[in-house]
Amino acid sequence: MVTLATFSWSWLLGAAVLGFGMGWIAVVHRGRGVSKTAAIWLGAAGALLLALALARLVPGRFGYWLDLGLMMLAVYLAGCAVGSWLRHLVVSRHSPVT
Amino acid sequence: MREFLRSSSKWWPGTIPLAILWGLACWNTTAPIEADLAARANAALKDTVLDKTQLMVAGRDVTFRAEAFSEQGRSAAVATIEAVPGVRLVNDETKLVAEAVPYVWSVERDVVRVTLGGNTPLPAIKAKLLDAARNSLGGVEIADRMSLSRGAPNRFDAAALLLVDQISRLKDGKITLTDTKVTLSGMARELGGSEAIAAALKNLPEGFSVASNDIKSPPYVFQAVKDPVALTLTLTGYVPDNAVHAALAAAAGRQFVGDNIVDNLKASVGAPQGFSNAVVMALGALSRLSTGSLVVTDRSIRLSGHALFEQAVGQIRTGLSKELPQGWQSQVEVAVKPAAASVDPTVCQQLFSDLLGKGKIRFESGKANIDPDSVGLLDRLTETAMRCPSSVIEVAGHTDGDGEAASNQALSERRAQAVVDYMVKAGLPAERFRPVGYGSTQPVAANDNEDGKAQNRRIEFTVR
Numbered sequence: 022m023v024t025l026a027t028f029s030w031s032w033l034l035g036a037a038v039l040g041f042g043m044g045w046i047a048v049v050h051r052g053r054g055v056s057k058t059a060a061i062w063l064g065a066a067g068a069l070l071l072a073l074a075l076a077r078l079v080p081g082r083f084g085y086w087l088d089l090g091l092m093m094l095a096v097y098l099a100g101c102a103v104g105s106w107l108r109h110l111v112v113s114r115h116s117p118v119t
Numbered sequence: 120m121r122e123f124l125r126s127s128s129k130w131w132p133g134t135i136p137l138a139i140l141w142g143l144a145c146w147n148t149t150a151p152i153e154a155d156l157a158a159r160a161n162a163a164l165k166d167t168v169l170d171k172t173q174l175m176v177a178g179r180d181v182t183f184r185a186e187a188f189s190e191q192g193r194s195a196a197v198a199t200i201e202a203v204p205g206v207r208l209v210n211d212e213t214k215l216v217a218e219a220v221p222y223v224w225s226v227e228r229d230v231v232r233v234t235l236g237g238n239t240p241l242p243a244i245k246a247k248l249l250d251a252a253r254n255s256l257g258g259v260e261i262a263d264r265m266s267l268s269r270g271a272p273n274r275f276d277a278a279a280l281l282l283v284d285q286i287s288r289l290k291d292g293k294i295t296l297t298d299t300k301v302t303l304s305g306m307a308r309e310l311g312g313s314e315a316i317a318a319a320l321k322n323l324p325e326g327f328s329v330a331s332n333d334i335k336s337p338p339y340v341f342q343a344v345k346d347p348v349a350l351t352l353t354l355t356g357y358v359p360d361n362a363v364h365a366a367l368a369a370a371a372g373r374q375f376v377g378d379n380i381v382d383n384l385k386a387s388v389g390a391p392q393g394f395s396n397a398v399v400m401a402l403g404a405l406s407r408l409s410t411g412s413l414v415v416t417d418r419s420i421r422l423s424g425h426a427l428f429e430q431a432v433g434q435i436r437t438g439l440s441k442e443l444p445q446g447w448q449s450q451v452e453v454a455v456k457p458a459a460a461s462v463d464p465t466v467c468q469q470l471f472s473d474l475l476g477k478g479k480i481r482f483e484s485g486k487a488n489i490d491p492d493s494v495g496l497l498d499r500l501t502e503t504a505m506r507c508p509s510s511v512i513e514v515a516g517h518t519d520g521d522g523e524a525a526s527n528q529a530l531s532e533r534r535a536q537a538v539v540d541y542m543v544k545a546g547l548p549a550e551r552f553r554p555v556g557y558g559s560t561q562p563v564a565a566n567d568n569e570d571g572k573a574q575n576r577r578i579e580f581t582v583r
């Protein structure tokens with residue numbers, strides 16, 4: 022995992038930046054979010070993929086691509102969380118809760 | 120916190136560019152990461168002894184094919200690949216090198232090249248054997264047909280190295296090692312080569328043995344050519360050692376009276392048994408020829424040329440076939456030379472004196488048996504006697520001054536008679552000869568030294 026991270030750090034950094042940007046926007050975005058049911062399904066799908074990756078069940082290049090995709094997704098989500106949290110702090114400071 | 124969770128439900132739009140980014144990352148990093156893993160896996164295997172190693176990387180999975188020389192080596196090699204950082208899975212397709220039963224290794228030499236074939240236990244030993252072959256053979260082409268197999272006997276490398284060294288002694292042939300048994304066949308490069316190989320095989324490591332050794336040596340050849348025009352006897356070929364060389368040269372000196380001996384003999388081992396006796400006998404037969412050649416090849420003697428008179432041909436043929444050592448064969452292709460023109464008695468006397476001036480008729484010490492080395496000279500004297508058919512010849516025997524006068528007298532008479540008998544056997548009428556014995560009464564030199572005595576012991580021919 023460490024080798025993979027050091028080898029493709031630039032792509033992971035891209036995913037983190039993307040996540041940070043998305044998280045930053047999401048706080049003030051007015052569009053529709055994912056429904057609870059969809060979120061559960063997505064979470065289940067993610068867990069399934071993670072389980073496949075950890076069990077090393079997907080062979081060869083597909084396995085590598087799955088690992089890379091999951092790592093990028095994880096970094097993206099982490100970037101989103103950090104972005105949303107920071108934006109949230111900024112928004113709550115400027116506009117007091119009504 | 121609720122706000123945070125609410126905003127997290129709106130993170131999904133970013134997954135679309137993320138998917139694109141992921142696609143690009145897959146596109147760009149797959150080949151480099153595969154190359155990087157392959158390089159590191161190969162580097163990790165550098166010191167591991169394997170055969171037919173193949174590493175195929177797909178993503179981060181390595182398919183590892185190789186043949187190992189032991190179970191321990193095989194599992195260690197797989198563990199080495201698993202330990203390479205970044206490798207996710209190892210598809211272990213390794214196996215053990217096949218075991219050979221029986222374990223056969225061979226080295227073969229033909230006109231063009233030397234071929235090493237069969238089984239060897241390890242790449243290092245294979246390389247060592249090839250190096251040894253190159254070193255001992257100089258510029259000869261070496262072909263490698265060896266394959267790697269398990270199951271070699273203990274100290275295989277030492278035995279095989281010793282056998283590789285022997286191939287330089289062969290002109291052609293094959294040496295095979297089957298488990299611990301050595302089989303050899305072929306022709307040695309030089310005389311004595313098969314003996315040298317047999318001696319070297321005594322140093323085989325313990326447990327190894329020679330099952331069969333059919334290495335043949337090139338024929339042991341001895342040649343003698345008598346040229347009556349140049350008055351030379353040319354000796355070529357081999358003799359076993361310097362002692363035999365000296366003995367042969369001395370015998371030839373006695374047999375070929377008046378001929379100049381050109382000695383081109385070389386000493387070499389590998390002579391057949393009874394060589395010295397057989398060659399002296401054959402040289403004696405050659406000395407009876409006017410012109411001729413003698414070829415001794417291993418144990419076969421071939422004599423060709425021209426005898427001086429009819430009876431000599433039969434005598435030579437039966438003499439050789441009877442007296443040769445056991446196991447020897449002779450082939451006599453002798454014709455009779457045309458009879459020389461008759462001469463008058465004076466010339467005849469001159470010819471006798473010339474011949475006896477060059478050499479002497481020898482007898483066994485104290486006896487009247489003619490020394491076989493003197494038959495060449497006797498044949499010449501016989502031929503001369505044939506050239507003056509009307510003359511009567513006195514054959515006179517003389518002794519040195521040693522011993523009693525009566526016994527010397529008797530000995531000189533018997534010796535003169537022996538010479539006359541020889542000539543009668545050659546076909547001359549007995550009435551043409553008058554054997555006389557003078558004992559020691561007519562010395563030609565002083566009897567007080569060996570040299571003088573030797574001069575006094577003689578046979579003289581006088582044409583009456």
